[in-house]
Amino acid sequence: MPTFIKFNLEQQSIELPGTRTAGATGHYRHSAFQDGLIDHIREAPHVKTLYDMFENSVKKYGKKEFLGHRPYNRVTKKHDGYVWQTFEQIHKRVNDFGSGLMHLNQAILGHSQLNRWSLGIWSTNRPEWSISEISCNYNNLVSVPLYDTLGPDAVEYVINHAEIQMVVCSSNHIATLLQNSAKLPSLRAIISMDSLRDDPAMAIPGASSAPALLRAWGAEKGIKVYDFLEMEALGAAHPRKPSPPREEEVASLCYTSGTTGQPKGAQLTHKNFIAAVSTNVESIVLGPNDTMISFLPLAHIMGRYLDSLSMYAGSRIGYFRGDILTLLDDVVELKPTFFPAVPRLLNKIYAKLVAATIEAPGLVGALARKAVAAKMANLEAGKGIHHPLWDRLLFNKVKMALGGNVQVIVTGSAPIAKEVLNFLRIAFGCVVLEGYGSTESMGTAMLTLPEEFIPGHVGAPRCGCDVKLVDVPEMNYTSNDKPFPRGEICLRGPHIFTGYFKDEEKTKEALDSENWLHTGDIGFVDNRGCFTIIDRKKNIFKLAQGEYVAPEKIENVLSARCNLVAQLFVHGESLESTLVAIAIPEPETFVPFATAITGGSTSDVAVLCKDPKVIDAFLKELEKAGKAGSLRGFEFVKKVHLSMDMFSIDNGLLTPTLKVRRPQVKDHFADQIKVMYDDLRACTPAAKL
Structure with a gap:
């Protein structure tokens, strides 16, 4: 189960003396790390890259279950329970798949550039997604997630902008890529995560199979089409030693989709990833007995950051089936201890729980209202989230909606109502954290403390991040406002991205000359050093x-x-x-x-x-x-x-x-x-x- 390091609730961050400038607050820093930002994992200083991280975990947790999924059973026409692969098994698949990629690139496609080329990854969360990304880390390649729901125009733009030569994808995207191949001059190979082997049970006498047609279509377009197992077999036949990256090299181009214009490719280095993981190790410690449900898209940085945390900790990662409508069924089956979520999902869970408890008719509703009132009073008085009577009578049953083992829920990406946060805390009897971050900040900049009982803010800067507020005079927000300073939230630290790929103009708009990331969000900081998001500078x-x-x-x-x-x-x-x-x-x-x-x-x-x-x-x-x-x-x-x-x-x-x-x-x-x-x-x- 996760463990938590306790910090001072009454002084969560401080304004560093002598850092104030005209038109801005001073630099706010986590109160327990005033002497300097954390930029590496202090308990494992040898871990400098994502390659180092997985090697470290394989050595520590080799035979332990790592990645799990629910296979579809063609006989029952349902998904079976979770099937797991260990760290050692995934390690072998990574080496085989990575060797296959390198052999395909050099020996079959004839490319002279051995490293630093881009690999596209396009699917919902599944083990093959992670194997593909880890293989990039083992061979000094750049992973480029393609949003599973991106339209053809945006996919075309990203593939061409990042000069992607190979795309690893689920089989449902192969036809789209081949159909648009004339607009994708750099694309030379497609690797299907799903099997392209002929299934005798599905064969039609005298007809060509779908896999055969896809391969023929690819040959016609000059694009090689393989499946994942073929690529692993190719690598096993032509093994190559890993080519580890340096920490300052780009690990991934994570494209952010704006509401207008084309996506921007945020350059995220290995150092950025390790710095982000280090902030968690200093506050919330996951372990080898923890299990996380993975459904936040791995094409978004938050999903990948959380997977990285679990990988380092030796925790199990169970992938959902790909359908958000059946997510809670996967959660009940998996029984996770760690449940990352987004406000919209939590709002739906809240609405269902409220309808089944405090808004229920008769005796059930009356008892639920009394139970909720008692637990809310305890929470607001700082007495915690448990109650010996009401947990036993009511809330232990409520917890089963998330499998019964959840210890931590973390939410971000958008605000969540105070009443929803506190209700979830007392209903599930677990820590509920609210965070703040963006692609450009590795998805992590601020986070509430586990023992926090005052909702409505996003906590203090993490131990690897400095925060300041800059005046926005056209919106009447200034660093001299009373009772609290207000302004645009700016972030700086080792987790901040290095800029947008091939876009110096947008990079200069986001990062100033002192490497402060200007987020466009407006906030204030209170007397405890906690930040609250109140407005948005853009789209006004x-x-x-x-x-x-x-x-x-x-x-x-x-x-x-x-x-x-x-x-x-x-x-x-x-x-x-x-x-x-x-x-x-x-x-x-x-x-x-x-x-x-x-x-x-x-x-x-x-x-x-x-x-x-x-x-x-x-x-x-x-x-x-x-x-x-x-x-x-x-x-x-x-x-x-x-x-x-x-x-x-x-x-x-x-x-x-x-x-x-x-x-x-x-x-x-x-x-x-x-x-x-x-x-x-x-x-x-x-x-x-």
Whole structure:
């Protein structure tokens, strides 16, 4: 089970003396590491690269289970339980697969560049994803994750921009790559994670098999097509010694998908990865008895950072089946101790638990309300998250929803409501951490402490990161604000990326001359040295009365506090004085809410979305959420349009990292936005004169 190192809750970070400059706070640093930032794993100083890290783990934990997955059973037509491979078994596969890659590159494709070339990896989380990445680390190659949900245009851009010669992918992406091969001049080989061997049980007399057709199609395009096991066999027949990287060399190009423009390739070095892992070793210690569920996309830095933590600790990593809708079934099967998540998933879990406990009818609801009140009182008094009576009667059963063994839940990527955080703490009787980071900071910059019982902030800087706040005068945020300094959050430390690949202009925008990363997020730091995110510098606009609005902040506040919302888009214009919104209701909570208003005449969501009474009631719920989130008057939404037209990657309204593409959503709902503003103008006193 994870263990935690205790720090001073009342002074979590300090402002280093003599570091203040005009227009900025001083440098804030973790109070226990005032003398210097941690940039390496102090208990294992020989671990300088990801190659060193895996070698270290194989030596320490060789015969222990490492990577697990649930194979599909064609007889039962269901997924079996988890099947595991040990550190030693994965080590052999890494050496074989890596040798196969190198032999293919040099002897078959005839390339003269032996190292530092880019390998694309394109699939959902699975053992072959990690084997591919570790093989890169063993042969001084650069891994380039391709988002599993990227559209063809973005995949084409990344492959060409990173000059990728080989792509390792799940079989469902092979056809896409071959179909677009004319636009991918650097691509010479595709390696399928799934078997391309013919299955006699699926054979049709006289017909060519699908694998054979794929290989023939590839030959026609001048692209070699192999499967994973073939590449391992090739490597076993032509073994090569590892070619370890240096710590300052780039380990991965992690492309960040913006809401506009092409993705940017963040250059992350081996030193960046090791520095990020070292921050965790100094505070939360995972061990060989821990198990983590891996479902946060490995194409995003947070998923890979967490996998690296588990690898170093000798922990088991169990991959989900690839379907987020069946994730909790995988969690129950795996029984993890460590559960990384994102706010949207936790909000769904929260909504289900609330419905089954404190909102339940009769005696169950009455007992649950009493139990929650008792545990909340203990938590707010700093007495912890356990209760001898109520845990035994109620919450030990609740814990089984996550398998029963979860000790740590960690969340990030977007804000989460205070009430959700605290409810999850007392419901699951475990540590719930909220963190802050980005691709450019290796996904880790700040984190709450395990014993923290005050929600609503993202904690203090980690032991390898300095933080300062820089004035944003156009938004009235300054380092001299009272009661607390406010400004743009800037980060510096050994985990910060080295720049964007082939993009000096964007690099200079992100990193200043002193190597401070300007995040674009606005925050304040309180008297305990804890930081709270309050706004966003980018995507701001000005209303007619001159007030600046950051719509993402408002969306986060409302979505976190209103469980009727699945997706939300807040919009304003410089010629209008008010905000409007497009809301996609969450069917599970919206239907009972709306039918209670309409008297149960229908449960058709599309019909309910058009009912004026339902729309008015929904708007009032958003108003309640806005008040609970302390929004200012001009930040309240005055009109809402309810739609079942979900924002998705397929329709171009979401980025692959599930961020809203604001210009595209505005255009998509242009008619509805116009109608809302016409209605608002018709209701103003001036319009009636």
